[in-house]
Amino acid sequence: MFEMPANVWEWVVIANLLIGGVFVFIGSLGLLRLNNTMARMHAPSKATTIGIGGVLVASVFYFYQVVDEPYRIFPAQDLLVVFFLFLTAPVSAHFMAKAYLHKHPPQESDLPQPTNGVGWATFKSLKSTHDHP
Amino acid sequence: MMQLAIYFCYLAVSLALLMNIWRLYIGPNVVDRVMAADTLVINSMVLLILYGIQTKTTLYFESALLLAMFSFISTVAYCRFLMRGDIVE
DSSP, X not given: OOOOOSSHHHHHHHHHHHHHHHHXXXXXXXXXXXXXXXXXXXXXXXXXXXXHHHHHHHHHHIIIIISOGGGOOOOHHHHHHHHHHHHHHHHXXXXXXXXXXXXXXXXXXXXXXXXXXXXXXXXXXXXXXXXXX | OHHHHHHHHHHHHHHHHHHHHHHHHHOSSHHHHHHHXXXXXXXXXXXXXXXXXXXXXXXXXXXXXXXXXXXXXXHHXXXXXXXXXXXXX
8 A cells, every 4th residue: 555656647646636635625615614605606616626627637647647558548538527527617606606696686785884875886776777767 | 655545535525525415404595405415416426436546447437427417417407496496498
C-alpha cells in the first residue's frame, strides 16, 4: 500500500484524486452548513462539479498511462461525463433557483429600508405602472 | 500511495454522502431536498468511478454516464413540476 509512485503519471493521478476528494467533501459541507437556500445552491453546483472533474481526470490518466498493459485504454466515456456535468450543472442550478423564487417570491419587507424615504425603485416602478398605465 | 489516495477519496465521498442524506432529511423547503438528492446521485457516481479505478475495470463508466444523465433529468423534472405543476404540458 505504501510503495512510492513509479513515474510522474502516477503522481498526477494521486494529485487529481486528492484534489477531487477534498472538493467533493467541501461541496457537501457547504450544502450542509450554509445558512439559507440561495447560499446553499452555490456549494453543490460549483465545488462538487470541480471535485468530480478532478476524480474523472484522475481516472482518465490512470487508464491511459498508469495501469498495466492489457487494461490500458483511452476512456472517452469519462471525458463525456466531465463534459456533460460541466454543461448541465449551471442549468440545473438555474432551474432550482427559479423554482425557489417561484415558491418564495421576494417581498419588499425583506429588504432594508432606504435612508432617503423614497423606497426601492424596482417595487416603486412596478406599482406606478400598475396604477397609471 | 495510490491505494492510500483512493482510500482517502472513499472516506471524503462517504462523509459527503452522509452530509447529503442529513440535508435531505432536515431540508427546510423542497428545493433543498431536490438539491440534496441531485448531489447525492452525483456523489454516488464518484464512488462508482473510484471503485472502477481500484478494481481496474472500465465496466462502470457507462453506468456513471447514465447516473449523471438521470440526475440532471430528474432535477429538471422536479423543478418543472414545482414551477408549473406539470412536467410535460
